[in-house]
Amino acid sequence: MLVVEDLEVRYQELRALQGVSLRVAEGDLVALIGSNGAGKTTMLNAISGLIPAASGRISWRGNSLVGLSPDRVCMAGVVQVPEGRKLFPKMTVEENLEMGAYLPAARKHLAESRKAVFEIFPLLAEREKQLAGSLSGGEQQMVALARAIMAKPGLLLLDEPSLGLAPVIAAEIFQVIEGLNRKGITALLISQEVLHSLNIAKYGYVLENGKITIHGKAGQLLDDQRIKESYLGL
Amino acid sequence: MNLTLVFQSMFSGIMMGSVFALLGIGFSLVWGVMKVINISHAAFGLLAAFMSYTLLNVWGIDPILSIAVSVPLLFLAACVIYRFLIAPLTKARDIIVPSMILTFGIAIILENLMLLIWSPDPRLLTTAYTSKVVILGPFYFQYPRIAGFLLACAGVVVIHMFLKKTYTGKAVRAAWQQRDAAQLYGVNLRWISMITFGLAVSSAAAGGVGMALLYSFEPHTHNLWLIYLFLVVIVGGVGSVLGAALAGLTIGIITGLSMAFLPYQWVNLLTFALLMIILIFRPQGLFQSEV
Known part of the structure; x- marks a missing residue:
């Protein structure tokens, strides 16, 4: 609580x-x-x-x-998805997700978290190698949520x-x-x-x-x- | 115009420029990502050069090998300086000017330390291979320049790979692209700042040894190197590793060519005229920051 x-x-x-x-x-x-x-x-x-x-x-x-x-x-x-998304604009979608799982506890589950995230947002799998800053607003919001999910x-x-x-x-x-x-x-x-x-x-x-x-x-x-x-x- | 001479001076320029790049990368990184303009950056490089000088002349250790001593030592020194001098400063809203004043002071202390230990005499890193050359067709390459070039290439690649491939390197980039978000996802800003500063100073150490392989040096030489650092940042764009590398090469080639074809006193004039032109037309630098 x-x-x-x-x-x-x-x-x-x-x-x-x-x-x-x-x-x-x-x-x-x-x-x-x-x-x-x-x-x-x-x-x-x-x-x-x-x-x-x-x-x-x-x-x-x-x-x-x-x-x-x-x-x-x-x-x-306790993980925040901040207002305005605040992605890492010059990093790829993949790197943004990795940063979500930066702490050791989350990093241990990196592979399965990625799978889970791509199940929720199949579109992100296609965008993986693109820079986060180049995505549309909706896609960026998906990355922001996905990054938070990666943090477990x-x-x-x-x-x-x-x-x-x-x-x-x-x-x-x-x-x-x-x-x-x-x-x-x-x-x-x-x-x-x-x-x-x-x-x-x-x-x-x-x-x-x-x-x-x-x-x-x-x-x-x-x-x-x-x-x-x-x-x-x- | 003699084509052999053109290529020869371009090659020399590339070799010099690669070392400018290695010396400049850390300076650019710390400026771009931490907003700290480290005036003492070149002085740390020079300190590493003097350490190599002593290791070479007392124990006969090759300058390239002596980096294994100076790089970790200066990394630790930089971490301590960050923790106790620079970190308290970062609470201020605008740290560019205070950081310049602080690191200017550090540069003066280092310079006087070097005067005290090594005296003001100019030094050369004279190794067994100093006067050796490799001859390829019409071109010749001096051994120390080749050593400096390889060292610089290795240094640039290591820094680039660190930032792109390791988790800590990615955290460095993340922290400076989006400070709040990086913290929200577990990045400890103080720790990452310390690593960045330590890494930058270590690369200065390697770059300083590279410079010492090419030129003679004495305790004031870092002031001259500092000018090249600013050149690298202005041409390459603040905070960009690849930009700094390309800028170093560009400056090296220009210097190399102008040294071959212009009277000596015109070389710096041309270099700085070019700098002014870049500042007028591309004030953000020729390359974009990718950190």
């Missing part, structure tokens, strides 16, 4: 996160919703150790992640995996995420596509101005009047 309690993150004077608490139970897919600038990416980056927490607790499977460097957080099995994550942190993609491809990406979750990977998903993400999530949180304002079962949130008005445009 991922437990975040009273997490506070500051950018100088600005309190980006003001005492956020959230839980993701083992095997669950949880959606984190909120408008631009609400602090969603800040939240994931604080969990990953890219930005320091001013106060509060973060733990995964009982081990505290506070103060760990990003590579240590990855070692603990226990917990997957997904930051806007469908941003800027054509609707058909976005739907495919959501399907893959749902499939990964069914295979037992716990996931915390940020997405602007509220309807889509609440449809595949079990639980949802709404983050507004650095605070959790609403949370509940995904189905309940879809019926919530406030969410319908603010996020679904109904």
